[in-house]
């Protein structure tokens with residue numbers, strides 16, 4: 253049976269790579285993001301492979317999330333797979349030097365955004381007693397590293413919510429998984445360092461970081477297991493990375 257996936261943060265990085273891989277595997281797509289132009293471009297490309305629709309909204313804006321998801325066309329209303337991928341890091345500094353706007357952005361997007369989107373989609377899954385939610389966490393969901401403070405807290409919350417969803421949705425036969433990537437070479441560090449691309453590049457210098465496609469591949473594996481199999485939690489590092497701070501660089 254052809255499935256429909258709803259992907260947040262679909263315009264770049266892990267979200268985009270997942271959309272591309274899902275399209276190749278004939279999964280129908282609801283691509284979500286803030287950037288209309290990128291959404292439209294991706295829709296154009298992937299429509300050659302599968303049925304695609306787009307939703308433009310900011311996950312951190314509660315009313316926008318709820319009303320936009322409500323506006324889905326009838327033939328896209330049944331969502332089999334939700335990929336809660338939208339998330340960012342803003343800044344990397346000690347707690348005493350932290351910027352409160354950065355804190356708000358990370359908690360609003362990474363935690364509240366994930367909750368709003370899930371809340372909008374879960375009812376039709378519970379009504380059908382079927383569905384799959386994949387939460388994209390981070391190694392920052394498992395460990396706390398210097399200067400990571402609020403980003404780590406936001407991803408620890410994703411880890412907690414992943415477990416909570418599994419408990420609360422258990423009687424509804426809904427699968428819930430989290431993938432926790434280490435260093436993935438995407439726009440992630442550009443955003444963390446607010447467009448300082450030179451600084452961002454140093455994060456991935458001297459070793460082979462994970463690529464967005466590596467994580468997409470794992471997400472696809474997770475969602476294509478037989479229905480009775482639920483991979484609860486996966487932590488994925490590049491081979492060169494042992495912990496958030498121990499990296500074997502050239």
Ligand code: 8X3
Pocket residue numbers: 389390391392433434435436496
């Ligand atoms: C991305 C990985 O190490 O920057 O979530 O937290 S890390």
